[in-house]
Amino acid sequence: MKRKSRKRSEDFPTDIKQLESIIKNDFFKDTPDLSTKHFTVNGQPIIVLFINYMIDKNHLYEYILEPLQKKEEQWDLGSLNNEIPVESNQQRTTFQEVGDDLMKGHVAIYIEEMDACVTYPIPRLDKRSLEKAETESLVFGPQVSFTESLQSNLNILHWRLDTPELKVEKFIIGKTIPTEVRLVYLNDIASDENVSEMRKRLEKLAVDDVVESSTLTQMIEDNSYTIFPQFLATELPDRFCYSLKEGRIGVLVDKSPTGIIAPTTFFSYFQSTEDLYTRWSMGTFIRLMRMVAMFLSVILTPLYVAALTFHYEIIPSALLVSLGHSRSRVPFPPLLEALLLEVLIELIREAGARLPTKVGQTMGIVGGIVIGQAIVQAGFTSNILIIIVALSALASFTAPSYLMGSAIRIIRFPVIILAGFWGFIGIAFAIAFLIIHLLKISSLKRPYLSPLYPLQIKDIDNSLLRLPFLLSNKRARSNLPKKLKRFDRPKKS
Template sequence: MKRRFKKSSYFPCKLNQLESDLKEQYFNSSPDLSSKTLNKDGKKCIVIFIDYLVNSDNLYDQVVDKIQQTPQWDNPSIKNKVPISGAQERSDIKSIGDDLLEGGACVYVEGEKSCLTFMIPRVEKRDPERAETESLIFGPQIAFTESLDTNLNIIHKRMDTSSLKVEKFVVGDTVPTEVRIVYLEDVANEDNVQELKDRLESLKIDDAMEASVLTQFIEDNSYSIFPQFLSTELPDRFCYSLKEGKLGILVDKSPSGVIAPVSFFSFFETTEDLYTRWNMGSFTRMLRIIAMVLSITLTPTYVAALTYHYEIIPDALLVSLGHSRTRVPFPPLLEALILEFLIELIREAGARLPTKVGQTMGIVGGIVVGQAVVQAGFTSNILIIIVALSALASFTAPSYLMGSAIRIIRFPLIIFAGLWGFIGIVASFAFIAIHLIKQRSLNRPYFVPFYPFQPRDIDNSIIRLPFLHSNKRAYSNNPKQVQRFPKPKKPKNNDIDEE
């Protein structure tokens, strides 16, 4: 049923008329609309609300009781008596209905030329808990929640500075959703801030739903498999990125924050790299990048070598490979695709099942299926080892989106390796490299520090130097303040005999 809104004020009106108009013209005769009529000295007042959207304690303690205690019933007197800030005078049905849907209570005294709406929403939220998808050994364990107010409170607790700026946007025509841009005004590049504002302001969608959905509308290339904005549930990583000159996005009802602009290598970084020693952090960071390369090359290399390039396989290993494939009726390409597909099925089933059942399914399913396919002659045991290593390597990516992209890329690489051997693998890598070089994140280069080449930014991407030698922010973000702190002077070391 199409809603009919009265654009002009029809106040004053009868109390039952107001309730009837709201129910019929705005709420399509919904039974959820409730009301309470009050009487005092021959005057009548009605309070209209939606039960499950308002805080019932505040409704009766701060609105109904205070109205009954008001000596004179008129809008100014009630507005002064009710201890709720932000009361609005409304004179049309649509504005009143919008306020009711946001958790407001409409108060109308018969004979007045407008009504008052007090916002007393019931907020359903959970307390901050331990991060699930981005688990850490060192550092704060707290994670974002679905409450925007809670998330902003966490950020302000961690960054108590006047430079922290928060700007509000409302996205969505059918279901308006509150979005906040968070950044450090003294550090963030103004062009980045304006670019993000323009994208949000020009966005015409029905519902933002969640932070990950919003990013798909405002990212630079929606056809790319690689994520261009970094999603995180960790406030400490969110705040660290703000201090680096990046921008943060928070979406109401979303338990994660979004960071932009980012580079390809940002998805292999964690704040745990900062909490450990610099050499340990550098090692684990490079290990993740190497694991990513191995994940997408091991199986294609197996397929290419057995299909076209037997000569590169050592004689001892070639005998073992030949023995393991004696019962396999499929060519290496089909064999690899079948096993990769089975691994993805087990992974997806384990992720969708309850936690304890999913863990059991992943372990038992992998062992049982792996042994069964070898005994049935569908695949060789050597390929099972290779596929298992590739799967493990893909899970080392801290970002779930990047890990998923790596797993998907393996399939076309396997196909090209089966069709053209190592030439297909090299051509695939060239295509991926060109794609990454052309990619942008909030109109900033995506493949820095390698393209454009920024040797000074290697510290902020590939490796981590000691903090005393890492006193500058990444140049690729073009921050207002490149220098974090003055580089300390090297302490003078005295010889033992001089002490």
Template sequence: MRKRFRTNKQSDSIFPIAIDELEQLLQDNFPNNPDLVFSKYHHHGKKIAVFYISYMVEIDKVENYLLEPLLSMEMDWTTQTLLNEIPVSSGKTTVYLDDVLNGILLGKVFVYIEQEKEIIEYILSNKEKRSLEKAETESLVLGPKVAFTESLITNLNIIRWRIRSTDLVLEEIKVGKKIPREVRLIYMKSVANETDVNTMRQRLLDLDVDDIEDSVVLSQYIEDSSSNLFPQLDSTELPDRFTYSITKGKVGLLVENSPSGIVAPATLFSFLESTEDLYMKWQAGSFLRLVRFLAMFFSIIVTPGYVAVITYHYEVMPMQLLLSVGESRASVPFPPLLEALLIEFMIELLREAGARLPTKVGQTMGIVGGIVIGQAAVQAGITSNILIIVVAMSALASFTSPSYLLGTTIRLIRFPLIFLSGILGFIGLIFGICLLIIHLLRLTSLGTPYLAPLYPLSLQDFNKVFYRLPFNMDNKRAKFNRPKDIVRYSAKEAKRKRDIDE
């Protein structure tokens, strides 16, 4: 009778068991699996079984460090003898069937002496991983260029090297029923807010899913409002941005087989921050943050505003500009609403095509396609050259966001605003923006208001979001993150000027 995975571990103990019965049990649970190696050996009248999946273990280590000492052993085989004599430090025992079946899938090697009450497992897994590379979606000019990889061990190693502190906690949690996946809850014990840590831990433990494909997918399961358009948990592939957030009191997540980490709580403004701001002088960093904020606002309203002006509100335009717009639209057969939606849709097609094509081809497609199609559309009288300029500037502004998720959200918001502006003019545009603001005011991330520190108003935290201060003046962590320890260092000591003879 075939045995299945069960959740009651007390009923999973199958030992002691005969070697032949154990082999049949494994064949029943792994049918049609030719890569399952099950070897039997005899020694001093005892039978022993060694089994594993061939492509998931390092065969050289199995033969040199496990089989060779095992077969050359002079003393009788016992569980304790093997643990003491075989030179593999990862050996430990278990009595549960679930541990055996799941361990095989994780690349472990099992050794069982017939009729013993325990089975030994060794971690000799062969994990394929790519080398450290530059970040693709979050490119930097200054600062570390290394990005996370799909190997959780590699990612944890990077985190440990960047935060060499005993205060760092790397809590392990298993998520997924059919395909368990390791998730690490990461935070600074003396800094992170306990409510945020407990909330994140509870949401992970309460997940009732078969599998988690990636950290971005996990964030959609555990965010405060899963039906919301805006991202509520920050996702990053940059270890420096991840560790910077952890040291400021936030909570992080790393997922096995995922090349990005999750940071929470996140606000709307944290998606517009970049660690590159820290590597510049504070004046330049503040200027770049201001540029991103203005670009986000500009990207949202410029195309809807153009549609509203051309459709209903000619009077707000200077006469010379009005004449230029009238001349460019003289041969366009479509109303401004349809014209704007058509060009915005064309821009999205070019962007998506450029992202899906190979890198060199995609860059060529984006540049050449935009120029050729835009010029051809103007000459054919399908659209005006003014609208081409407006849509292009709007698209460029949306690309200034360091977060790919927020940039996509901004581009998506433009479409309903364009529609409202084409139907109701400025009244529709203002109505849409008001609905958007009300929606953002109701959002939270791990209980933190999404518009903090703007709402609720906290002027002392403005330097953490809208601009930067010199490092010797930035001695406190953001209040809206609710850290245990809000003071980073003594401001009085930081301002003291010391000469070499002091």
């Protein structure tokens, strides 16, 4: 659709033929979807302009065309504003404004020789209904997820957070394709410093368009070169609302089913709202299990490579015999053997994720079994390495955050290579490098490894552990909440 900007100091008043010609030729040239309807009501020539596929036809005929033709007196700008039953109408005095509104799903009405054209927003909203979350599935708790409609998402938030302290700020980002972005926070809890920092980043963002919330995250995060996510992306309204109540701030993007939460810590990506819905002992156990699984996912395969390449002496004799027998037909060194199998696992995972659900599940199970059995019989790898790689892959899937799980799987490859060249020294170097890197990362200028660095013992229950609710009455200090206490602990009688 070709659109040209037309700059004139005084576009109105004009006659209807000139208006129609300018809109068609200057803004919607070679576009068959621009529709115009001409009327004469009480001797007044009237034109109605709209884009066919952008508006709700039922609203057009019921709320605009029918009242427009039934009026017994002459129309003026005041009556157009007050008597057409459509809210948020605007008076436009330039052709540029009229053309922009038409592209947003507005209907434009112009009565000949008037000083302005009146536009009414009646966009056609094709959106999916509220559905169960897919990427963050829960056993307990609310199952509903965000949708691509910003209005629906805001409606869910106001329903879950029925308080006047809920503040929603509007931003329009994108020079070529403007996109509506909302900054959301609880005014009595969220830190003014955090809100101001996020507001500043959104205001300074000068891009052509924002495709989705994940792309916006990459544009405003603290460090664009690290593999670790710094803002949490979630499709769960309950997790989004819980984060706001903890003093964090959120960002919603129009046409995106994912909300952004900031600031976050490294441990935030191993937490789930399901931890809150279960008993505190089970919640603590699951959190610790996820972090142990993450560590094992990074370290298991490199340990295998380092032990078989440099450190046979640490392997028990009984296991060493089994390993020797299993690798007797393998023509590759442990490093190449491990990389081959890790790449194979990633290929199966990616294929299963891209195929339709039922086909993908079958592909993952059958492909893994058939290829795993065949590759062992062909002598390309050992049975023990298949077990280790499978355990590493399973451990990486325990992270509730898809982005963190992907980061862990990618990190495994350089650690394996270092283990293949320098053994345990290479693994130690890789772990030291990761710790130093994590210490340098920040999220909205907040420490990424909090509460371990800087050490905040009292914040352990908001990260590593999940204490009973009566003991966990304070919010995380790393978020700088205005209200540190959630509630006062009951006094013992």
